Amino acid sequence: MKELVSILDGNTFLVSDRRGDIEPSHDRPTGLFSFDTRFLSTWLLTVDGDRLHALSIDDSESYRTRFFLAPGEPTHYLDARVSVLRTRTIGGSFDEQLTVLNHAKEEAEFIVRVEMGADFADIFEIKAVLRKKGRTEATVEPNTLRLTYRREHFHREATISSSAAAEVDEAGMTFRVRIPPHGEWTTRLHVATLIFGARGEDFRATTPLGGTRSVGSIQVEQDELISRAPKLGCDCEPLATAYNRSLRDLASLRYESITFGSRLLAAGLPWFMTLFGRDSIFTALQVLPFLPDLVRPTINLLAGLQGTRLDDFRDEEPGKILHELRYGETAGFEEQPHSPYYGSADSTPLFVILVDEYERWTGDVQLIVALEDHVRKALDWVDTYGDLLGTGYIWYETRNPDTGLPNQCWKDSLDSISFRDGALPAFPRATCEMQGYAYDAKLRAARMARKFWNDPAYADRLEREAAELKERFNRDFWLPEREYYALALDPEGRPVDALTSNIGHLLWSGIVDPERAGRIAGHLLGPDLFSGWGVRTMAEGQGRYNPIGYHVGTVWPFDNSIIAWGLWRYGLRDEAGRVCRAMIEAAKYFGGRLPEAFAGYDRSLTDYPVEYPTACSPQAWSAGTPLLMLRVLLGLEPQGEHLIIDPLVPPGMGRIELLDIPGRWGRVDALGRSRDETS
């Protein structure tokens, strides 16, 4: 059973326990957060001094939860004379309607109390407990409690107001209520989260799109976004559920950048409610055939924030695409490097890939032309700063030993890159998938150079470089005795020989020698990597393999979607279908919402996929997974002004029908059916 309950709208979100309460926590991100600041760290309801417990919870909408509560312990509620309804919504601000119901035949008096507090912790201060450097104050006003935090010019405020008369003190509000027989009492609590700018007004008041939205407008906006997506009809119920859940989650993860006034996608609840270069690029690639409108603002902002200088603290270099952008106190005071931080070595080639893929679907030539300089700078980065050792590969090594990221690939935890025996290589490291991305980026940029930038000489050069890279890579990374590509090279040029899912990304990029693709697929779907629910991040039998290790054994849905896409690219359709089918079956156990990751236990060992303890959910690129898998199953691929549809639906999945797929062709329909069925 799920312990925590979350609601979100963009990067404003609230995480509470199952009663709807928030208690101060330094290890879990519970509370009300907006723009990386915790505006409520205490929110605790009692009736006559008793805590409540949940009879049931309705959390079917991403921005609204309804708790049905009764006082006391679960065993005592049968003859409850009172119950409480707690309905909360989020949309820039946070609103909670509290209704106390008197079930007795007599009038009754209750003391309803809500404890309230804000520690204004930065999201980075939740894991590592730090003393706040500024000052927090509570101000009592009629029916209002104002909690403020100031550090120099940095000023945040949570203003809590009640519609019913309240006795307000610095730690909360008390309501002494008298309720007639079978009657009820209600108050509406409103929590405004204010981020003050220079002139003492809320920052968001001066941005083009405004900050606070009503629940009605969230609903309308989400519905409108979803109505523009293709309609799915299929026999496979888990696929239909996952598709619809994903569209809703993607809609709810959209947020507005305060600084840039554009709508972006946050990466994942609760730790990653902000813009990530890599995550947003992969998500954009996944959703392009479905929600192309989401993609352009992401491309624009990544281009606008492309690195301009050398900055060791931020691992920034000219031409590099950002890793992570945060809005909180620690980023502002340069205690953390996220303003933005550039510590990823793959987001730059991935950016080039996305720009090309975007044009191939949408035909938006204007953007491609406008981005020429940015794409050239990105490719220059690949060949200059990206190639730290001058060997023709992308390498990474942070220059910020205190707060930088040691591993700057998608598997960015500390122990993700290792030899088979578990030993960790020295830095800098060149992981294999980044070389694949660089290869694909060069070929795609060559197409753009020839077609849109009128520079055939540049296109020739890029194609020559890509061919040389492919040859070099297939020589230096291939492990002949094991028949797969090394995970990375260490600074001596030695192959880091663990067997990992990274080889699947190589298929997607096209850098794999076609004669070797079958062997790679054999590993991906072999017993060491394939759990039955999906491809593990690291194969069983490797020194550091752990089925519940973040990047060393768990199964990542996003990773699997890219692997399936890669298998498709090499014509390995049955294998791609197996990966898709396993993932869709897993989705069934998560109510259609694929988490960030789940455990890598063998399917024969557990009858269901085991949730990874601290996985983020919803997570953008997990939500994008069912979409990309639909593309793979239906064999969708733009070619010129047309969309190729070449379905191969795995046995048992029946009919898949995707209507109104948007693109440069207008809208087209795709239909696929399992081979085992006749119509």
Add this chain to the structure above:
Amino acid sequence: MTEATERFFASLPSRAPVALRNSVLLRPVLTGTLQIDLVEGPTTDHWRVAMAPGQAEVTRADGEADARWTSNPRLFDRLVTGETQALAAVLRNEATLSGNVLLWLMFRRFFPDPPGTRDPRQRARERNGRPR
């Protein structure tokens, strides 16, 4: 107002061909006026930078602008010497940015590296015994 800031603005026209190098098709993004207001007590220094692809023209006047940066002159000094970073200053509310943010993002290209920054390739290659 300090010498570092004056020198910085004086250098913009000659640096613009590289920093604002772009195809004419980017004209709508790159073209516009950015005004920098440096406020110290009752005095405000105005610097207007008219930007276009490959060009930057600097004047001292107050007027309508497509984008506007407001901060104290000491902060701006630290930006033009590379000691702090512009977006962090906005996040901690030490500076305010309004109008066309893209114009400002382009302008960032004029700010230098932090003092003493070395080419990361040189560092990595020296340590790993690779020449160059």
